[in-house]
Amino acid sequence: MSEETTTIRPFSAAAFNQYIAEHKLMGTRCTKCSKTYAPPRAICPNCHSEKMEWVETSGKGKLAGFTVIYSGPTFMSEQGFDRKNPYISGIVELEEGTNISARITGIDPLKPSEIKIGTPLNVDFIEFGEGEAKKTYLAFKA
Amino acid sequence: MPKSKSLARGVAIVGAGMSKFGAFSEKNSRDLFVEAFKEMTKSVDKGLDPSVIESLYVGNFSSDQFEHQAHTAPLLADAVGLTPIPATRVEGACASGGLALRQGVMAIASGMYDVVLVGGAERMTGLNTAGVTDALATAADVPFEIPAGFTFPGFYAAMASAYMHRYRMTPEHLMNVAIKNHDNASLNPNAQFGVTIQKWMEGRVAAAIKKGKPAPTWSTIWDFLHDEAGNPTVAWPLRLFDCSPVTDGAAAVLLVAEERMHEFTDHPIHIIGSGQASGSALHDRPELTTIPAAKIAATNAYEMAGVTAKDIRIAEVHDCFTIAEVIATEDLGFFAPGEGFKAAEDGVTARNGAKPINTSGGLKAKGHPVGASGVAQAVEVFKQMRGQAGERQVAGDVNLALTHNVGATGSTCAVHVYERRN
Numbered sequence: 001m002s003e004e005t006t007t008i009r010p011f012s013a014a015a016f017n018q019y020i021a022e023h024k025l026m027g028t029r030c031t032k033c034s035k036t037y038a039p040p041r042a043i044c045p046n047c048h049s050e051k052m053e054w055v056e057t058s059g060k061g062k063l064a065g066f067t068v069i070y071s072g073p074t075f076m077s078e079q080g081f082d083r084k085n086p087y088i089s090g091i092v093e094l095e096e097g098t099n100i101s102a103r104i105t106g107i108d109p110l111k112p113s114e115i116k117i118g119t120p121l122n123v124d125f126i127e128f129g130e131g132e133a134k135k136t137y138l139a140f141k142a
Numbered sequence: 143m144p145k146s147k148s149l150a151r152g153v154a155i156v157g158a159g160m161s162k163f164g165a166f167s168e169k170n171s172r173d174l175f176v177e178a179f180k181e182m183t184k185s186v187d188k189g190l191d192p193s194v195i196e197s198l199y200v201g202n203f204s205s206d207q208f209e210h211q212a213h214t215a216p217l218l219a220d221a222v223g224l225t226p227i228p229a230t231r232v233e234g235a236c237a238s239g240g241l242a243l244r245q246g247v248m249a250i251a252s253g254m255y256d257v258v259l260v261g262g263a264e265r266m267t268g269l270n271t272a273g274v275t276d277a278l279a280t281a282a283d284v285p286f287e288i289p290a291g292f293t294f295p296g297f298y299a300a301m302a303s304a305y306m307h308r309y310r311m312t313p314e315h316l317m318n319v320a321i322k323n324h325d326n327a328s329l330n331p332n333a334q335f336g337v338t339i340q341k342w343m344e345g346r347v348a349a350a351i352k353k354g355k356p357a358p359t360w361s362t363i364w365d366f367l368h369d370e371a372g373n374p375t376v377a378w379p380l381r382l383f384d385c386s387p388v389t390d391g392a393a394a395v396l397l398v399a400e401e402r403m404h405e406f407t408d409h410p411i412h413i414i415g416s417g418q419a420s421g422s423a424l425h426d427r428p429e430l431t432t433i434p435a436a437k438i439a440a441t442n443a444y445e446m447a448g449v450t451a452k453d454i455r456i457a458e459v460h461d462c463f464t465i466a467e468v469i470a471t472e473d474l475g476f477f478a479p480g481e482g483f484k485a486a487e488d489g490v491t492a493r494n495g496a497k498p499i500n501t502s503g504g505l506k507a508k509g510h511p512v513g514a515s516g517v518a519q520a521v522e523v524f525k526q527m528r529g530q531a532g533e534r535q536v537a538g539d540v541n542l543a544l545t546h547n548v549g550a551t552g553s554t555c556a557v558h559v560y561e562r563r564n
């Protein structure tokens with residue numbers, strides 16, 4: 001696990017997304033009970049401490065649940081996904097013991113019954129758009 | 143877990159009605175609520191003078207997005223001639239109706255009011271499929287779930303994938319839930335899809351022949367349900383017939399303090415248990431095969447009612463997707479974890495089974511106008527418990543019933559327990 005930590009950025013969705021744009025999957029760790037959360041939390045739901053710090057996660061996890069989506073939201077259609085070109089969304093259990101939603105890549109979406117719960121995954125980042133409109137999405141690759 | 147408290151005084155339903163559910167290009171949610179209100183009024187045995195109604199709580203998820211109309215509650219109150227009574231909109235995604243019902247119960251139990259109207263209304267079909275998908279997606283944890291590409295069918299499909307892995311369920315097991323709920327809806331004149339899957343399939347074949355197209359070669363509903371042409375995959379493992387439809391509709395129930403119920407009817411239905419709980423985003427739960435908020439809401443409702451899962455005769459549960467009905471029946475304690483999917487296959491949850499589930503057709507086939515669904519569930523149990531459910535009436539003494547209404551992936555859940563005493 002990377003030791004890089006910072007307390008400069010607020011524990012917000014905007015800050016989390018800024019890290020994603022920098023290709024870092026960051027979580028927040030409770031300095032009192034040591035639990036790590038990604039997505040980040042400003043208050044620890046385990047011990048109610050407000051003393052949190054950003055930590056970079058290992059980026060390693062395993063597949064807890066998934067689906068192959070044939071009819072997605074508008075922003076996914078804009079990325080070229082449709083009935084003929086479905087994509088995988090999943091829930092990933094990180095090594096740190098926290099779960100997160102992400103796109104799942106490196107697996108054939110057309111063979112869903114061959115996809116195994118528990119498949120080991122590594123963090124990945126998907127970029128879409130150019131210049132100001134560029135957005136980075138969290139993904140995990142098999 | 144916060145301990146369940148008892149109601150400070152008893153609350154009874156004395157009237158219940160719903161609009162026809164469906165897709166109505168010429169109606170808005172106000173028109174649908176007027177229909178539901180009229181049906182409710184007709185159902186009050188000793189007649190209803192609307193001027194005795196003291197407050198309105200109405201479940202509505204998002205008229206803002208669906209109809210570009212916010213501030214819904216006073217408009218609905220005004221449409222049925224109830225202004226200036228207080229009118230309050232309650233939002234809990236697809237559990238908005240269940241939460242409105244609970245607000246009504248608490249308002250009466252507290253002593254604040256004796257007569258309360260609870261409504262639910264949603265007009266969804268004004269948006270196209272993409273628009274509805276995007277509108278419903280706002281009920282998720284938007285910054286952390288939606289960028290992953292999840293849709294609502296997708297969330298429940300992910301639960302199904304975990305369930306299939308853990309309990310060796312197959313997608314075919316889920317089809318049994320859809321078949322049962324369409325069977326029930328075929329006997330419900332208010333249902334959006336009031337046809338069995340068999341009749342639906344025959345209709346598709348007949349339509350193809352009429353258009354001069356090659357007729358599909360489905361010989362049984364299983365052929366049809368396995369065919370991408372008949373039953374396309376929406377979010378694997380869920381197909382079209384695993385999903386509730388996009389629906390316009392409204393429902394209304396009249397709640398009164400027990401001490402005044404005989405002014406309205408000699409056959410009241412008592413609300414004896416109410417539970418509500420909330421939860422995190424789907425990814426943030428230790429297990430994907432159960433909804434913790436539903437378990438807590440159910441535990442609290444049972445405790446308040448002084449009954450157990452075994453005592454419940456019928457239940458309307460939140461089957462927004464077939465897998466949701468399976469998980470609901472386990473969270474409510476009707477079946478052990480991993481056993482719920484066998485219940486539809488074995489006929490246990492059929493109308494004539496040991497534990498009839500969704501006799502109305504459920505959200506799946508009756509339709510799911512999201513903010514109205516929780517109230518429409520109460521309408522069904524009111525009818526069943528009073529022996530007024532027509533062709534789909536459950537036999538025997540339906541003296542205890544339950545409704546289970548879920549918001550989004552289970553970040554909100556409301557459970558109510560109903561009793562008939564005479």
Ligand SMILES: [Zn+2]
Nearest residue numbers: 030033044047
């Ligand atoms: Zn802590």
